[in-house]
Amino acid sequence: MTDNNIREFDDEIPEKKLKILEAAIKVFSEKGFEGSRTSEIAKEANVAEGTIFKYFKTKKDILLSLLLPLTLKFIKPFAMKSAEKILNKGKDEPVDEVLKNLLLDILHLVKKNMPLVKTVVIESLYHEELLVPIKEKLAPQVLELLDGYVNYHKEKGDFKDYDTRFITRTIMSMLLGYVVLSSAFPEFFSLDEEEKEIENIVNVLINGIKNGGV
Amino acid sequence: MTDNNIREFDDEIPEKKLKILEAAIKVFSEKGFEGSRTSEIAKEANVAEGTIFKYFKTKKDILLSLLLPLTLKFIKPFAMKSAEKILNKGKDEPVDEVLKNLLLDILHLVKKNMPLVKTVVIESLYHEELLVPIKEKLAPQVLELLDGYVNYHKEKGDFKDYDTRFITRTIMSMLLGYVVLSSAFPEFFSLDEEEKEIENIVNVLINGIKNGGV
Amino acid sequence: MTDNNIREFDDEIPEKKLKILEAAIKVFSEKGFEGSRTSEIAKEANVAEGTIFKYFKTKKDILLSLLLPLTLKFIKPFAMKSAEKILNKGKDEPVDEVLKNLLLDILHLVKKNMPLVKTVVIESLYHEELLVPIKEKLAPQVLELLDGYVNYHKEKGDFKDYDTRFITRTIMSMLLGYVVLSSAFPEFFSLDEEEKEIENIVNVLINGIKNGGV
Amino acid sequence: MTDNNIREFDDEIPEKKLKILEAAIKVFSEKGFEGSRTSEIAKEANVAEGTIFKYFKTKKDILLSLLLPLTLKFIKPFAMKSAEKILNKGKDEPVDEVLKNLLLDILHLVKKNMPLVKTVVIESLYHEELLVPIKEKLAPQVLELLDGYVNYHKEKGDFKDYDTRFITRTIMSMLLGYVVLSSAFPEFFSLDEEEKEIENIVNVLINGIKNGGV
DNA sequence: GATGAATGAGATTTCATTCAT
DNA sequence: GATGAATGAAATCTCATTCAT
Incomplete structure (x- = not known):
């Protein structure tokens, strides 16, 4: 994989x-x-x-040369596939389904390119030359995409009235946390139930863990 | 700090x-x-x-010697302060408040010891000798603690009927994601509103982002 | 040039x-x-x-292949042009004039081929393979030529009674010194007055710097 | 030696x-x-x-560190010994004797430090970083010294009316030429007659090679 | 115990030379 | 013949570790 x-x-x-x-x-x-x-x-x-x-x-x-493959690997498919297929096409599907598909897509992308992602993420913590282009080029593109998605649903009234950026951050946070945790402690997760795990995570993200929610 | x-x-x-x-x-x-x-x-x-x-x-x-300070820094206060103060003392407070305090405490601990945590977390990805004791000694203690907390609330009927471990994972995931994200992109967060941010995160964790939830 | x-x-x-x-x-x-x-x-x-x-x-x-061009560049014209034109043809001209023309000719040749000469001269100080053929083939030809010229004038009574070889050495020395000095510190010389400089050098060589000489 | x-x-x-x-x-x-x-x-x-x-x-x-020893080796003794002993003390001796002693002293210094001098001279032809400090610091000191000496004798009427700098150049040229030639072709010189050789060179420098000069 | 000069194995990088096309 | 990608031996330089003081 x-x-x-x-x-x-x-x-x-x-x-x-x-x-x-x-x-x-x-x-x-x-x-x-x-x-x-x-x-x-x-x-x-x-x-x-x-x-x-x-x-x-x-x-x-x-x-430093890893930035190019990383960008190509993520921006292109993420922008194209995810954006078009999930965001546009799916604007009538229930929000749970859309978000789940979005996260799953990103996750698959990350997992497929785990060594590349791991390297760039970690090394960018130590090398300014790597961090700067990420902050200035990669991150903005990702943010714009997610913000757009979030705004669309906020306007539709799907989301609570949090700051858009906060929701974006939270989505990224959860994703990142899941990736790091499951990569550091894979035996902590049941490998073949990623789909189910993501589904649950999305459910939590949308409905929370508190009983009595919807 | x-x-x-x-x-x-x-x-x-x-x-x-x-x-x-x-x-x-x-x-x-x-x-x-x-x-x-x-x-x-x-x-x-x-x-x-x-x-x-x-x-x-x-x-x-x-x-490798960093494991000792890390353990002392986390297990002791986490077990003592958090466990006693938050878990025991707070068993009557509303779950939102308890969870928020728990996360805030952990987070403060992490932020205060960021360089140590950053180093151990990252290097454990490359050095078995570091990862093994974490998996065998540190993680179990943390898990036991969190699991206990989650179970308590599950039994009280506060939480939805997810697998205990899944909830524990999700809590850790969110925490980890927040820590990594805010440490890599601090300017992405408003520095002085950490308390508010955590509060929001806990709210999402508990109630989700979907409108119409409680 | x-x-x-x-x-x-x-x-x-x-x-x-x-x-x-x-x-x-x-x-x-x-x-x-x-x-x-x-x-x-x-x-x-x-x-x-x-x-x-x-x-x-x-x-x-x-x-090592540079030896051939160097030889061709120097021996041929030096032997032909200089020898014939200056030495033979000029045996009646005053010694000052003949020596000046000789030195000027050599100097022009050296300057025109400065990179080649610089390289061979310097590298021969480090590479036996280069030095040996110079000592055994190039130098003897040059020496023979100069010695002949010096002897001719000594016999004519033009020169003081120094050892022939000493005069040859002194002429070469001066030439070499001028070339090295003017090439290392060109700004130390007035570029466009080479002719005049040489004339002065030849005058010193012939008459010395002491006042009261001829 | x-x-x-x-x-x-x-x-x-x-x-x-x-x-x-x-x-x-x-x-x-x-x-x-x-x-x-x-x-x-x-x-x-x-x-x-x-x-x-x-x-x-x-x-x-x-x-680059060789510049310091070179300077110490030359400037100090040259300025002290040569300047004082030869120039000042000897202002009454005949010019031949003074010049001979001066050249001999310099020559001894050069010969004693031949490897150092050879290296710095040659490498300064290829490394700007070496040439610049020589041009800006070492050379001016040497020139000032020699110019002073030449001027003194010019004013005394000992020398012909050449430009001071020209005489300085010519002295240095001869010295340099002798050093290079005798170092490249030592067998061309009789090793143990350096004193005599220098004496002859100085004689040429002062009186020229032409018969009938003084 | 504490020091820091010295070490040398090993890392990155260079570059003359080869060879398949 | 001409090419230039590929090589790998060897060069410069680094750095954890030792040890005499």
Whole structure:
């Protein structure tokens, strides 16, 4: 499932460079950026160590290069598939169903690209060069999308009168929490019931845990 | 607020060792474990580099030593203060209030020890030696506590009929998500309204975002 | 003026090889042999890096190959032009004039081929393979020529009774000193008065700086 | 004779750093800066390779650090000994004698520090960072000294009416030429007659080679 | 105990050279 | 012949760890 393939955009990116990127994502996600050795990346990519530096000026450069695949992996499908399919098409479906599908879609995307996401998220906590473009380019796009969704339902009267941004934050928070928790303690979750788990989470998000709610 | 002091247990731990631990927490949290230099820790601790190795066999040993302060910092107050004060004392207060106080307490604890928590959480993703004791010792204690709390309210009929563990997971998830998100994107939150934010989060957790819920 | 062209002997030498040699002379003279990269030579020569190794077995081989152009550049014209034109033709002119013309000719030759000369001179200080042929082939030819010239004038009674070799050495010394100094500190000299400078140098060489001499 | 010792200024410079500098001078002078390996310098200095980088940030830093010993080696003794002893004390001796002593002194200094001088002179042709401080600090001091000497004798009527700077240049040129030539082709000179050679050179400089001069 | 100079194994990076196309 | 992607040996530099003081 975590096939980790960045190959969707083979466009003009050379085969070897792709193999190096894939290898780097694997190794980084297992050892962390600083804990990774270019020698191991090279071996993993079936490439001579020197070849890495034909495609990337420095080791750090490999890390920064992960932003492109991340963006492509998320923005494009998220904007297209999720936005169109779920938001537009589904504007008549019940809000529970729409939200569940949205979260499930995001989640599948995250899980499929877990090593990439894990690496970028964690390393952005230590490397300004990585955090800045995320804050300035990636985050705004995601926020805009979610805010739009939230606003639509708020206007329809589906949601309580919280601040839009607060709802967006809460949705992201829950998602993030679930991802981190289930990735750190997978045995804490029943692996094959993700669908059911998400369904429950969405239910909580929508109706709360308190008895006597709807 | 994040004074990061481990000194509460000065018991027999030598002053220099404490200074080294504090320095390590600071440096690790800023650079990550692998990205940190023992030289920098030494400078930060106002100690000669060699002194570090009088108290810790290896650099990794410093990391593993963080488990003790983490446990002391969390289990003790969490078990004592939270458990007693909030759970026992509050068994008559409305559930919203109790949950809010519980979360707020945990959150304050986390925020106060953010560098320590950040380091242990992240590094446990890369170091088995760190993850194992967390899974085997820390997590069970936290779970037991939360499960007890959840069960109490479930039995009182306060909560919907979800699986206990699911509720526990969801509470932790939300907490974790909030912590990670607000720590990675602090400007995304209004710094001085943490209390209000938590209150809202608890409200969502309890009543959901859907209009027409209670 | 420093056109650096080795093309005079295009005889059978392929165009690409010439371009590589020219490029090497340029790059070597700017960065030194060890400080030069074959990649830069290739770029400068508008040639693929691999092409270099079609014409030269190794990088060092390029350096050694500079001896041929150097010899051609110097021995041929020096022996022909200088020897014939200046020495033979001028045996009746006053010694000052003859010496001045000789030095000027050599100097022009050196300046015109400065990058080549600089490279060979300096690198011969580090590479036996380069020094040996110079000592065994180039130097003797130059010495023989100069010695002949000096002897001619000594016999004519033009020169004081110094050892022939000493006079030769002194002439070369002055020339070399002037070349090195004016190339390291060009702003120390007035660029456009080279002719006048040489004239003065020759005057000193012939008459000394002491007042009361001729 | 080329003892190459920089130890005169042991002042506060650590023993190991001195050994590294001495080793670097030796290796640089034999292989050139770019052709030298830090591993060889370390071995020559009887020091671990890592130790080099405790005292010098980079390999290039070692090269630049040679300016200090060079300055100390030359400016101090040159200014003190030469200036005082030769210039002041000798203002009544015949000009030949004074100039000869001056050149001999400089020459001895150069020969004694040949590896250092060779390295700095040659590498300054390739590294701006080395050339600039020489041009701006070292050269002016030397020039001022020589100019002073020349002016003194010009005013006394000892020298012909050449431009002061020209005479300075010519003296330096001859010296430099002699040093380079005798160092590149030592067998071209009779090693043990340096004193005599210099005497002759000074005679030429003063009286020229032309017969009938004084 | 505390220090910090010294170490050297190992990391990243460079670059001459090869070779399939 | 010409190319330039790929190589990998070797270079520079880093840094946890040791140890004499």
